[in-house]
Amino acid sequence: MEVILASTSATRQSMLRSAGVMATAVASDIDEAPIKQSFRDAGQSAAAAAMALAREKALAVSARHPDQLVIGADQILDCEGRWFDKPADASAAAEHLRKLSGRVHQLETAIVCAAGGACIWAHSEAPRLKMRPLSDAFIAAHIRSEGDRILYSVGAYRLEGPGIQLFERIDGDFFAILGLPLLHLLSFLRQFGVLPS
Template sequence: MGHPPILASKSATRRQMLDSAGVAFDAHSADVDEAAIKEICRAGGLDAPATALKLAEAKAAAIGARFPGRVVIGADQMLDCGGVWFDKPADMAAAADQLRHLRGRMHELPTAVVCWRDGVVLWRHVETPRLTLHAFTEAELASVLAAEGDRLLDSVGAYRVEGPAIRLFQAIEGDWFSILGLPLLPLLGFLRRQ
């Protein structure tokens, strides 16, 4: 491939996944108006998986415009609970409210990855894990919030399944890497073919 691909993300978790897999890559944070893209997608009747793909594509395009000839990896994740889409919580009170909304319910985490070069989508993939939180008590919630702190504000779900918040879950179905924010195995397959 010549130059290594560029990951269009500031997510430490996504960077760590590629690093752990031994993938050489550069990383640049993509600045896109996610709220505006979500509104346009919603108005256009797109579902959460299609919206996650649009967001991933927008991130890849934003970085790709600055680096002609380079493959850019864009990724994004949505949280859909019964048709309600969630964003990263603004503060700990919002995180607690979000977790209360998800309590005892199943939600989906459509997670998209796009590879882009010179204005063209070379490849795209979306996974939709399903996660169910048990009907946890307020004491359990308080314990997880205290243990996790501000780290929860970096997650669209206001939880980290790789941390103490796992105690709030009843069931998880789907690809572990996708739950963490990047469908890694399909991406590695695409990169090998390149």
């Protein structure tokens, strides 16, 4: 059985490849905004919304590739009840960092595997990160050095790069912070027979 990643995230693709999982990336093409809004309107948690989005992505791609194992994943940054989306541009990234500066936020990270158009496994993690207080000068320099790469992260940082300098403390799985709870996924892939045990 081939593996499909229902995402075009370069970071998630790289993590799977580095772990020896050859997965084809296929965009789910779901509209995330109304799903997130419906959860916000219903007073649901960011964790529940992330799981719903991961499920919808996996199921959408599984419907088109029913004979493959499809991995869907999603991540929502929650800082004191405020949900953050990926910044649209450098100005929005700077605003993200100003709002996260000196605060603790959670990365609600969900993963779902689907086969034959049905969900067969799901897992979630919620790493907590404490960002140190950041000066406007540091934020501007950080954004200049990172360029467009920070636009692909909900927090406007790359923990696997210079973004590590933003933090005082990190509690939780490093891979989940990057967007894919890799150890749990690899365990499932071994149990499912995709990887050797």
